Amino acid sequence: MSRTLIFGGAFDPPHCEHVAICRAAMKELGADKLALVPTYKPPHKDGGFLSFEERRSLVCKAFADFDFVIDDLERERGEDNCSYKVLPILKERYGDIVYLIGGDSVAHFESWKKPEEVVRICSIAVAAREGYGDVACGIKALQNKYGGDFTLIRYEGKDISSSLLKARLLLGEDVSELPSDVLKEIRNRGLFEEYGPWIEKLKEYQSEELFEHSKSVVKRAVQLNSKHNLGQDFVGVFTAALLHDNAKQRPSTDGLPVPENSLNTPVLHQFLGAEKAKRDFGVTDEQVLSAIRYHTTAKADMSTLEKLIYTADSVSDDREYEPIPRLREIAVNDFEEGFLAVLAYTYGKLTARGGGIYPLTREAYDFYINKVRE
Ligand SMILES: [Fe+2]
Numbered sequence: 001m002s003r004t005l006i007f008g009g010a011f012d013p014p015h016c017e018h019v020a021i022c023r024a025a026m027k028e029l030g031a032d033k034l035a036l037v038p039t040y041k042p043p044h045k046d047g048g049f050l051s052f053e054e055r056r057s058l059v060c061k062a063f064a065d066f067d068f069v070i071d072d073l074e075r076e077r078g079e080d081n082c083s084y085k086v087l088p089i090l091k092e093r094y095g096d097i098v099y100l101i102g103g104d105s106v107a108h109f110e111s112w113k114k115p116e117e118v119v120r121i122c123s124i125a126v127a128a129r130e131g132y133g134d135v136a137c138g139i140k141a142l143q144n145k146y147g148g149d150f151t152l153i154r155y156e157g158k159d160i161s162s163s164l165l166k167a168r169l170l171l172g173e174d175v176s177e178l179p180s181d182v183l184k185e186i187r188n189r190g191l192f193e194e195y196g197p198w199i200e201k202l203k204e205y206q207s208e209e210l211f212e213h214s215k216s217v218v219k220r221a222v223q224l225n226s227k228h229n230l231g232q233d234f235v236g237v238f239t240a241a242l243l244h245d246n247a248k249q250r251p252s253t254d255g256l257p258v259p260e261n262s263l264n265t266p267v268l269h270q271f272l273g274a275e276k277a278k279r280d281f282g283v284t285d286e287q288v289l290s291a292i293r294y295h296t297t298a299k300a301d302m303s304t305l306e307k308l309i310y311t312a313d314s315v316s317d318d319r320e321y322e323p324i325p326r327l328r329e330i331a332v333n334d335f336e337e338g339f340l341a342v343l344a345y346t347y348g349k350l351t352a353r354g355g356g357i358y359p360l361t362r363e364a365y366d367f368y369i370n371k372v373r374e
Pocket residue numbers: 244245248269295296
């Protein structure tokens with residue numbers, strides 16, 4: 001009897017790991033058909049870079065070696081595409097189905113809508129993923145709570161995320177984790193080139209080393225956002241991280257409003273950075289500007305985006321000196337712990353150095369570490 005593997009996702013863009021886990025899962029589950037189900041966001045909500053049609057066309061390139069169908073169910077339905085609603089329809093269409101999810105989804109499965117119904121609809125196959133803990137243990141816990149038929153696929157996927165690949169494409173980097181035909185299509189269609197003008201401008205404002213740092217912060221921020229499911233808008237994360245140091249090497253205030261007590265100090269560039277991101281790059285999103293404005297000092301009661309940029313800036317890959325690799329590891333394992341570790345380390349370093357601590361940093365320390373609340 002024919003068995004169909006169901007694999008959904010944004011495919012923004014589809015990458016080699018998507019292909020590899022489908023291949024492994026089909027083999028292990030004895031599935032002879034593959035139905036790919038791209039997620040759909042109505043155009044007015046699509047803050048990303050690729051339209052449904054573009055993602056669909058890249059999926060065709062990525063899976064060209066498979067006997068597959070692309071199911072447009074989510075586009076047909078429009079907005080409300082929870083698994084417990086979509087899977088019964090797919091079951092009707094394909095008969096015996098197995099629903100393939102990534103190991104990262106096991107950690108969030110309980111936050112899905114009606115997980116107890118999802119497990120009753122069909123078997124679920126889980127592809128483990130590097131860096132996401134003990135998936136077998138996670139599956140056991142789900143099974144104990146909800147029942148259901150889970151299979152752990154023996155293939156362990158590399159920790160590749162579409163959002164990180166997307167960030168690298170937007171930064172103009174080479175990306176070897178994409179099937180070559182996907183990359184060719186991206187280049188032919190001129191996709192992911194939106195930030196070219198900003199990048200050229202930023203390069204004029206930064207030394208090569210500082211530009212490399214900016215790129216590292218983008219990649220770390222995007223990675224932490226997706227790894228920890230922080231839910232921050234991709235464009236906001238990308239913009240704040242890319243521009244956080246845009247004023248670092250151009251300290252002239254040009255009459256822009258910055259706090260008096262930041263003049264001639266290392267923290268000036270954060271305030272000026274927010275003002276110049278507005279003036280020179282046209283950034284208007286207040287949350288993004290605020291993340292730039294406090295990326296060096298931190299402050300009390302920060303937003304998730306502010307914490308994310310602050311943390312990513314401190315643990316970006318271009319910083320190899322002690323104790324940064326250890327702090328990076330903490331942040332990759334636990335976002336809040338990582339943020340606190342960075343704040344504690346920075347505060348300790350500034351105290352040891354003498355010469356005063358900027359008031360906002362002291363307030364951040366009191367708020368988060370000393371837990372002094374007004
Ligand atoms: Fe900075």
